[in-house]
Amino acid sequence: MQPSNYVPPATSPKSDFEAVEIDGGNDGQQQMSGISKPQKQSGLAGASANLVNSIVGAGIIGIPYALRESGLIAGLFLLLLVAWLTDKSLKIIVGLASFHPKLKNRDVSTFEDLASYPFGNFGSKFILLNMFVMAYGAMVAYLLIIKDTIPSVLGIENRFERTLIMIATSITIMLPLSMQRDMASLSFTSLISVLADVVLVGFITAYSPIKDTVEEAGGFVEVLKQDAVNPTLFIGLGILSTAMACQHSAFIVSGSLENKTMSRWSKVTGFSIGISAILCAILGVSGYLGFLEETEGDVLNNFQDSFAAHGARILLAITMFFTYPMESFVARHVLVQLFHNGDLDGRDLTPGGETDGKEAGGYFCFNRRQTWSFAIYLMALLPALIVDDLGPVLSITGSFGGGCIAYMAPGLCYLGVNGDAFLSFARGLVGNRGSSREGGTLTQADLPVAGSSNTIMTTDESNERKPVWWYLFGFPMWTKIAQIGSANMAVTLGSAAIKEAAAYDEDCMVPTRREFFIAIFFICFGVLSLVAGVGSNIYVQLTRE
Numbered sequence: 001m002q003p004s005n006y007v008p009p010a011t012s013p014k015s016d017f018e019a020v021e022i023d024g025g026n027d028g029q030q031q032m033s034g035i036s037k038p039q040k041q042s043g044l045a046g047a048s049a050n051l052v053n054s055i056v057g058a059g060i061i062g063i064p065y066a067l068r069e070s071g072l073i074a075g076l077f078l079l080l081l082v083a084w085l086t087d088k089s090l091k092i093i094v095g096l097a098s099f100h101p102k103l104k105n106r107d108v109s110t111f112e113d114l115a116s117y118p119f120g121n122f123g124s125k126f127i128l129l130n131m132f133v134m135a136y137g138a139m140v141a142y143l144l145i146i147k148d149t150i151p152s153v154l155g156i157e158n159r160f161e162r163t164l165i166m167i168a169t170s171i172t173i174m175l176p177l178s179m180q181r182d183m184a185s186l187s188f189t190s191l192i193s194v195l196a197d198v199v200l201v202g203f204i205t206a207y208s209p210i211k212d213t214v215e216e217a218g219g220f221v222e223v224l225k226q227d228a229v230n231p232t233l234f235i236g237l238g239i240l241s242t243a244m245a246c247q248h249s250a251f252i253v254s255g256s257l258e259n260k261t262m263s264r265w266s267k268v269t270g271f272s273i274g275i276s277a278i279l280c281a282i283l284g285v286s287g288y289l290g291f292l293e294e295t296e297g298d299v300l301n302n303f304q305d306s307f308a309a310h311g312a313r314i315l316l317a318i319t320m321f322f323t324y325p326m327e328s329f330v331a332r333h334v335l336v337q338l339f340h341n342g343d344l345d346g347r348d349l350t351p352g353g354e355t356d357g358k359e360a361g362g363y364f365c366f367n368r369r370q371t372w373s374f375a376i377y378l379m380a381l382l383p384a385l386i387v388d389d390l391g392p393v394l395s396i397t398g399s400f401g402g403g404c405i406a407y408m409a410p411g412l413c414y415l416g417v418n419g420d421a422f423l424s425f426a427r428g429l430v431g432n433r434g435s436s437r438e439g440g441t442l443t444q445a446d447l448p449v450a451g452s453s454n455t456i457m458t459t460d461e462s463n464e465r466k467p468v469w470w471y472l473f474g475f476p477m478w479t480k481i482a483q484i485g486s487a488n489m490a491v492t493l494g495s496a497a498i499k500e501a502a503a504y505d506e507d508c509m510v511p512t513r514r515e516f517f518i519a520i521f522f523i524c525f526g527v528l529s530l531v532a533g534v535g536s537n538i539y540v541q542l543t544r545e
Contacts, residue, residue, distance in 0.1 A: 044267060046187035047257040051246060051272040053190035054253065054326045055086075056197050056279055059138075059243025061145065061316060062394045063280045064287030064299040066243070069395075070236025072288065073228040076281065078237050079244075083277035085525070086244045088518065089410040090269045091262075093247060094254045095509040096417050099262050102493060103417070104508070110251050112337065115409065117492055118416025118485030128334045130405035131248040135330035136380060137397025138242070142320040142327070143384035144393065146170060148298050149313040149320075152305070163385060170381070173321045178328035179373045181344070183249075184256045186325055193322035194275075196315040201283045203312040204299065208290030217292060227292070232540060234532040238395035241402030241529060243280055244273075248330050248405055262509070297390035331376045332369065344369050392537060399533025407526030414519035415478060416485025418511040423482050425516060426475060430466055478520055 042050065067075035097108035108114050111131065115123030143166060150169055151162040180186060217223050230236075246253075254265055287299040296302055300316060303309040336344050346368035366374060387393065415422055470476070 041258045042184045042187050042256045043258055044264060046184065046190075047253055047268045048272050049187055049190040049194055050183055050256065050326070051249075051253045051268060052275055053186075053193045053323055054246045054249045055244055055272065055276040056194065056319070056323075059141075059239065059245075059394060059398075060197060060201075060276075060280055060283060061298050061300065062239045062390060063243060063284030064291070064295045065297045065394075066236035066239035067284050067288040068227075068236075068293065068295040069230060069239070070233040071227050071230040072224060072285070074230065074233045075236050075240070075284065075288075078233070078240055079277065079281055079284065082237070082240045082244045083273050083280075085407060085522065086246065087269050087273040089247055089406060089522065090250050090273075091266060092410045092414055092515075092519075094250055094265055095262060096413055097251070098254070098260060098265075099509040100417060101508055101510070102489065109255055110333075110337070110342075111247070111405075111409070114417075115413055118413065118419060118488050120488055123412075123416075127405065127409060128337060130401050130409070132331055132334045133401035134242075134245055134248045134397060134405060135327040135334070136376075137393060137401060138327040139324060139331065139376070139380035140383050140387070141242075141390055141393050141397070142174075142324045143170060143380055144387060144390050145298060145320050146317060147384065147388075148301060148390070149317045153310045153313050153317075155305075166384065167381070169317075169321070170324070170377070174324040174328075175374065175377050177322070178325040178332075178377065179370045180325065181369060182256065183252050183326070183329055186322070189322040190326070193319045196318045196322075197279060200312055200315045200319070201279050201286075203308060203315070204283050204290075205286040207303065207308055207312075208286045210286065210289045213290055213292055223289070223292070232536055234399070234529070234536040235395045235540060237529055238397070238399035238402065238533040238537065240280075240398065241406055241533075242394045242398030244276065245398065245402045245406045246272075247410065248401075249326060252329055252333065297392075297394065328373060328376055332372045335372050335376070336368070340368065392541065395533065396537050399530060399537060403526045403528075403530030403533060407522050407529060409526075411519040411522030411526065412481060414511075414515065414522075415481045417489065418516075419482035419484070419486030419489060421511040422516055423479060423486060425511075425513060426479050426482070429475075430470060474520075 063079075066079075069075075070078055093111060093114060097103060097111075097114045103114075103117065108117070112124040112127040115127045117123075119126070146169060147162055147166040151157075151165050154165070156162055156165065177186065177189065214220050214223055217226070253268075254260060257264060257268065283299075287302075288295055291299070291302045294302065300309065300313055303312070332344075336342060340346070466475070
């Protein structure tokens with residue numbers, strides 16, 4: 001059954017379009033990578049544990065700092081908004097790749113492959129770049145937390161010794177786990193990490209000096225008056241985006257899910273995002289109210305040394321040890337895509353030109369995936385040796401990577417993949433002025449000229465006048481995005497795929513008017529998060545002592 005507000009593919013009048021050349025297309029070639037498929041899979045519980053673990057990483061310990069920067073009321077509102085956007089975006093990107101009528105039978109198994117259909121090589125590289133930014137920033141943050149926690153438990157203050165402990169513990173625990181081949185292998189450690197997070201939240205809630213701090217500040221009402229909304233709220237948004245962002249690992253997690261359906265994936269995302277948001281809210285409010293303006297990027301640094309505080313630091317370290325591999329998997333995926341077209345394994349060739357079945361392709365005693373895992377570890381280690389403040393790392397990572405891959409990319413992909421349907425929807429908003437033909441499906445005349453995906457269809461404004469609201473709400477830009485996506489989809493899939501879609505069933509994702517407006521909101525929110533977040537961080541770093 002199709003939803004009542006289902007928007008059918010565009011029935012575009014030929015007179016409304018002219019041909020325009022663009023860069024970054026795929027020249028008619030499908031951008032599918034030769035990614036190595038997982039050899040192990042997880043059930044609902046295992047996939048949910050992996051997704052929660054990829055969300056509740058270094059970011060959760062920075063939530064109190066995010067509330068300090070945003071303000072208590074604004075911060076909680078942003079947390080709920082980011083949680084909803086995260087859940088929605090996960091359903092959008094995996095839904096488009098696995099359950100959209102045009103793509104469900106095409107084995108789209110990565111975010112970059114999904115983006116390549118409507119946006120060609122540019123879309124693929126945009127996703128890969130921001131996936132790496134998110135994963136890399138998170139790995140640096142995890143190492144910084146290890147440098148903060150383990151030495152504090154051992155009573156070591158010397159910077160050199162703290163650095164040695166970070167290197168020793170990370171290279172003996174984090175690195176071997178990150179060299180695993182499949183994310184399903186991390187299900188057990190992810191479960192331990194999630195349990196450690198739950199206990200950690202309980203500690204901060206129980207031991208945070210909320211009563212004394214709030215009384216000294218004049219009471220809870222006074223705290224709300226002073227810190228409800230702060231001008232640096234976009235710094236907090238960046239941290240919240242880092243804490244909740246998991247779009248860069250969504251396809252790895254969904255690819256490990258047994259019997260993947262829209263319903264099962266929805267259960268995984270709903271449970272995982274719900275648990276993560278609750279944990280973040282409890283820890284954030286408890287930590288912030290306990291220390292208010294003195295709240296640090298790692299809230300555990302605000303607690304005095306005690307047996308309970310050391311126990312909490314150990315729990316946080318366990319979480320970091322077992323979450324780092326999740327981000328390493330993503331960073332490794334990006335580099336393997338760029339340098340080996342997704343072939344993670346690499347095989348030795350026998351004299352006869354056939355593979356011997358053993359993983360190879362690396363350096364020294366490592367195979368390919370081990371080589372890249374080690375190289376990524378070294379890349380993350382270098383800034384962790386120099387930087388000490390966790391807050392800016394989380395905020396900048398979330399503002400840049402989160403704004404692009406968590407918000408902008410899902411919205412762009414939705415408009416691009418459903419480009420023809422959006423054009424039909426947009427045309428219906430203003431009426432079919434100048435239309436010489438109605439009804440039917442796209443014809444050969446409506447497709448890009450010369451069979452090149454670098455040629456797109458664009459509205460000829462001289463033939464059709466639009467109302468003022470069309471420009472005020474940015475519809476020229478939204479239709480341009482949809483036109484680019486429609487043209488590239490037509491070339492990549494072929495005209496037959498435009499005319500014939502897979503049969504609609506309960507596991508089909510069909511475009512609707514409501515989803516179009518949500519996609520536009522995603523794009524706008526992502527741009528705002530990126531510009532305001534990065535700008536706020538630069539301003540604060542220049543003005544704060």
